Amino acid sequence: MTHRLSPFAQDYSLIIDLRRSLLFWYERQGRDLPWRNQTDAYTIWVSEIMLQQTQVKTVIPYYQRWLVQFPTIKDLAIAPLQTVLKAWEGLGYYARARNLHASAQIIVRDYNSLFPENLEEVLKLPGIGRTTAGGILSAAFNQPVSILDGNVKRVLSRLIALPVPPEKALPQLWTFSDELIDPQYPKDFNQALMDLGATICTRSHPSCLLCPWMQYCQAYNKGMQSELPMRESSPPLPHKK
Ligand code: SF4
Structure with a gap:
């Protein structure tokens, strides 16, 4: 059984745009970490x-x-x-x-x-x-195996304006992460996703104006980036246009 909730799932060209824009950003803004260039x-x-x-x-x-x-x-x-x-x-x-x-x-x-x-x-x-x-x-x-750590859950939940806490939609978020990962550049894609969560799409005050996914992000477009991801105790999401 597949678990789909992403509005991007049926739109392959949008998935390609998301991959490209993230990888382009990563090439310029990715963190330089001691384990980054390792292959061991x-x-x-x-x-x-x-x-x-x-x-x-x-x-x-x-x-x-x-x-x-x-x-x-x-x-x-x-x-x-x-x-x-x-x-x-x-x-x-x-x-x-x-x-x-x-x-x-x-x-x-x-x-x-x-x-x-x-x-x-x-x-x-x-x-x-x-x-x-x-x-x-x-x-x-360089295997196309997806990830879903805390940072990635937050980024993906915002990207699709997930209407429930991430812990309640884990199968769907895993499916989304599987769909997004770039089959050609899986290493860079996963690293980029982690960097985006760590440096731009941070828990509080995400820097949306610097984000390569700003134009695609449903949370940003609805002005809800500070309210997402939802917590167990969050009130129901208001319907914002
Ligand atoms: S636009 Fe903002 S909320 Fe959306 S993914 Fe980027 S940093 Fe996160």
Whole structure:
């Protein structure tokens, strides 16, 4: 069963415009982050896990130190858990470090120390959900696997003026993210979407006038960008023209 709610779903030329405008913006305005030009799945995986509950500026020094201490999956797998937890100290949510360590051991044992390239196999690794898997597979192998983290949920909810809280429309938002991802440039597209959410379509006071999707955005066109995405406690949306 497909879950469609996007008004863009039937309009392929509009989807193409959305992809092009976002990629054009990303080429000029994308963030320069240390894991951006990496193609090594291990380093991308580490960055994705660190970024799960921690801000970019906090992650960067940890990420750099981590790769000096554990330069390969094998180095991480053979390190004592206490050493791994010590390296994580200060980042919080220690389950992430335990899962990285456990997954590294699985990858060494079952995948000859190479990060798996198959989505189903990646999803079986501890601590890797669908959006993290999409982030890794698109960034490391340029696979067209979509993402739906908190930033992306917010951007897509605004783009289509989603009339319910995102948590109530997850299958539809995943379908929309699948439809949008650029099959030719999936890596750049996902990175661009994350950057748009982090720098332009921010939680409060989104910079719509700088947004490459302004003309397509239903929230902006209805003047509702500050009211969306809806929260569980939000009042019903007014009907604005
Ligand atoms: S126009 Fe504004 S609300 Fe819409 S996607 Fe862009 S920044 Fe977000």
